[in-house]
Amino acid sequence: MITFEEVELRGPELRDVEALHQSVSDAEVNPVLANAYYPLSYLGVEEFLKRKAENAKDKTGYFFSIYVQGEGPLGVAEIGRIDWKSRHAEFGIWVAKGFQGKGFEKKAAIAMLHFAFTELGLHRVYSKAAEGDSVLLELYEKELVFTPEGIEREHVFHDGKFHNIILFGMLEKEFLEKAAGFEVKIKAQKGKVLAPAKKEFKDGSREPVFF
Numbered sequence: 001m002i003t004f005e006e007v008e009l010r011g012p013e014l015r016d017v018e019a020l021h022q023s024v025s026d027a028e029v030n031p032v033l034a035n036a037y038y039p040l041s042y043l044g045v046e047e048f049l050k051r052k053a054e055n056a057k058d059k060t061g062y063f064f065s066i067y068v069q070g071e072g073p074l075g076v077a078e079i080g081r082i083d084w085k086s087r088h089a090e091f092g093i094w095v096a097k098g099f100q101g102k103g104f105e106k107k108a109a110i111a112m113l114h115f116a117f118t119e120l121g122l123h124r125v126y127s128k129a130a131e132g133d134s135v136l137l138e139l140y141e142k143e144l145v146f147t148p149e150g151i152e153r154e155h156v157f158h159d160g161k162f163h164n165i166i167l168f169g170m171l172e173k174e175f176l177e178k179a180a181g182f183e184v185k186i187k188a189q190k191g192k193v194l195a196p197a198k199k200e201f202k203d204g205s206r207e208p209v210f211f
Contacts, residue, residue, distance in 0.1 A: 002064070003185045004111040007104060009064035009077060011056070012049045016065050016073045021045040055080065062115070066095065066108045074099045077112045079120070087123035089116060093139070100135050106143040113144075114184040117172045124171050130156065131164040140168045145178065 002009040021042050052063035061080035065073035075095035082089040091112065095105050116122045127146065129136035140146040146168035154162035 002111045002115050004107050004114070004182065006069045007107040007111060008067040008069075009108060009111050009115075010067055010073075012052065012063060012065045012073075012076075014046060014049065017042060017046045017049065019073050020049075020065075020076070052078070059084075061089075062120075064112065066093075066104065068104060074104065075108065077108050079112060079116045079122075079125070082120070082122075087121065089120075089122055089125055091116070091125045091127040093136075095135075105135065105139050109139060109144055110179065110182060111184055113170070113175050114179060114182065117175050118184075122172065124169060125175075126167060126169045128152075128165050128167055130158075131166060137166075144170070145174075146170045147174075 001011075049063075052061065055061035055063065060082055061078060063076065063078045063080070066075040066077055067073055075093065077091075077093045079089045079091055091109075093105055093109055093112070095108070113125060116125050126149070127136075127140065129140055131137075131151075141148070147170065149167045149169045152165040152167065155165040156163045
């Protein structure tokens, strides 16, 4: 488990399936880059999480559910397509509607990038965002200050049209300069993640925490 402030990244459990299925099937927040065809079945999400767990065993990628103070999951984060020789990998993050824009994306990203650079020893992390994706562009360009590295023109067909995709990159030294003073903790994940009771989110939002 990786923690930064109130955000926790945990290895996914099968009990995460229900919440993630409800979220990713929402057409309004279904990510363009996933190029997915919704609605996604419950079993499809379960198989997806199982494949991600196999990637961790093979050391080709690491996938985490995002929690806040034991509540959630409210999203996912991943370091995938790891090239151990060149020490680079792809970073991805997604937070459910109702939790976007509250700072959780940034804190989860910091925790994940800390893991990538300080624990995995990667040299470069890259990511992609569709033009017009205000959540990811805000995160990459302003919150984390990734460097734009190019555009893949009309690269993804989604919702009846083609989308340009922007490639972003960050080097180990760039992250470590920005992360000076951040207290990110990494510790073993003990036991199974217990499903917390369903209740209102602590900031008073009407969007209930999943489960």
